[in-house]
Amino acid sequence: MTVRALLPLMLLGVSGIAAAAVATIPAQNALQPHGVQAAEIHDLWRLTLLICTLVFAAVFAAFLYAIWRAPHSKVQLAPDLTSLDQSEPRLRRPVIVGVAISALLLIVLIVADFVTERRLSRLPLKDAVTIEVTGHMWWWGARYLDDEPSRMFSTANEVHVPAGKPVILKLNSADVIHSFWAPSLHGKKDLIPGRTSLLQFRVDKPGVYRGQCAEFCGLEHAMMAFTVVADPPAQYEAWAARQRLPAPDPMTDLQKAGQAVFMRSTCVMCHTIGGTEAGARLGPDLTHLASRSMLASGTLPNTPQYLAAWILDPQRFKKGSNMPATPLSAGDLNALMAYLETLK
Numbered sequence: 001m002t003v004r005a006l007l008p009l010m011l012l013g014v015s016g017i018a019a020a021a022v023a024t025i026p027a028q029n030a031l032q033p034h035g036v037q038a039a040e041i042h043d044l045w046r047l048t049l050l051i052c053t054l055v056f057a058a059v060f061a062a063f064l065y066a067i068w069r070a071p072h073s074k075v076q077l078a079p080d081l082t083s084l085d086q087s088e089p090r091l092r093r094p095v096i097v098g099v100a101i102s103a104l105l106l107i108v109l110i111v112a113d114f115v116t117e118r119r120l121s122r123l124p125l126k127d128a129v130t131i132e133v134t135g136h137m138w139w140w141g142a143r144y145l146d147d148e149p150s151r152m153f154s155t156a157n158e159v160h161v162p163a164g165k166p167v168i169l170k171l172n173s174a175d176v177i178h179s180f181w182a183p184s185l186h187g188k189k190d191l192i193p194g195r196t197s198l199l200q201f202r203v204d205k206p207g208v209y210r211g212q213c214a215e216f217c218g219l220e221h222a223m224m225a226f227t228v229v230a231d232p233p234a235q236y237e238a239w240a241a242r243q244r245l246p247a248p249d250p251m252t253d254l255q256k257a258g259q260a261v262f263m264r265s266t267c268v269m270c271h272t273i274g275g276t277e278a279g280a281r282l283g284p285d286l287t288h289l290a291s292r293s294m295l296a297s298g299t300l301p302n303t304p305q306y307l308a309a310w311i312l313d314p315q316r317f318k319k320g321s322n323m324p325a326t327p328l329s330a331g332d333l334n335a336l337m338a339y340l341e342t343l344k
């Protein structure tokens with residue numbers, strides 16, 4: 001079978017995955033701000049759009065006027081070049097006025113930009129939740145910081161925040177430059193290896209907001225999405241309390257066998273499961289994997305079918321991912337799946 005013959009099948013597969021993903025994460029939209037920071041940026045964007053539209057309309061009107069008033073010639077006649085010898089003093093004033101208006105509009109935009117930037121930096125940060133976000137090729141690590149070390153916990157690709165409370169993100173990168181961008185909540189901020197940058201925002205409306213890496217970072221840059229889930233504060237506290245707990249011990253024989261499969265296969269070399277001997281930090285923390293809605297940084301819905309397919313052959317869904325294929329017998333895979341489902 002040629003590549004061309006395979007193409008429709010491949011497209012079908014890809015669109016199936018995309019449709020499934022769309023069904024789980026809502027679309028991201030910078031024009032629908034749901035936080036104070038995003039609202040400020042949206043206002044600045046609207047002002048810029050208004051000014052640019054007016055300038056475009058004015059320039060286009062001047063262009064049409066120039067065409068209309070240009071002397072019309074005929075092919076048979078010799079060109080009339082007499083105007084080239086005359087200076088056009090009448091034009092001096094419109095040009096000066098045009099330059100002045102352009103400069104003034106640019107100054108208005110600079111001032112608006114400055115004022116917006118100032119407002120963005122003035123978010124009250126009392127009782128803020130601080131999360132250390134680390135960009136990896138191609139997933140997001142999130143560590144919830146706390147003055148008390150025992151209250152810290154880690155998760156990946158899905159950050160929960162309390163609605164109405166400020167959030168401080170400390171952004172780092174483990175490899176190359178990434179960019180954290182949740183358009184409904186705030187603007188972009190780069191994650192640069194070797195330095196920490198800060199991003200502060202507040203979500204006012206509970207909901208699920210999609211974000212995306214916004215700096216090209218290699219093969220799977222496009223598959224580096226994340227979700228910010230804004231919960232009502234009480235619900236957030238309950239979620240955080242669950243995340244702080246270690247993984248529950250496997251109960252049934254099948255689950256116990258699944259844990260043993262995890263510990264003797266390559267899984268244990270990269271992933272952490274709190275409360276077990278798996279403590280590697282190369283890949284996402286799996287302690288509460290089953291509580292997350294997506295797999296592989298927004299690539300696949302977190303269903304048993306996709307999880308099994310992902311474990312067997314991640315490269316099929318995310319070429320270049322650091323996760324190697326894990327060949328397992330049907331029995332081992334079944335047990336592993338039973339265990340992973342307990343990681344709520």
Ligand code: CUA
Nearest residue numbers: 178213215217
């Ligand atoms: Cu990370 Cu693009």
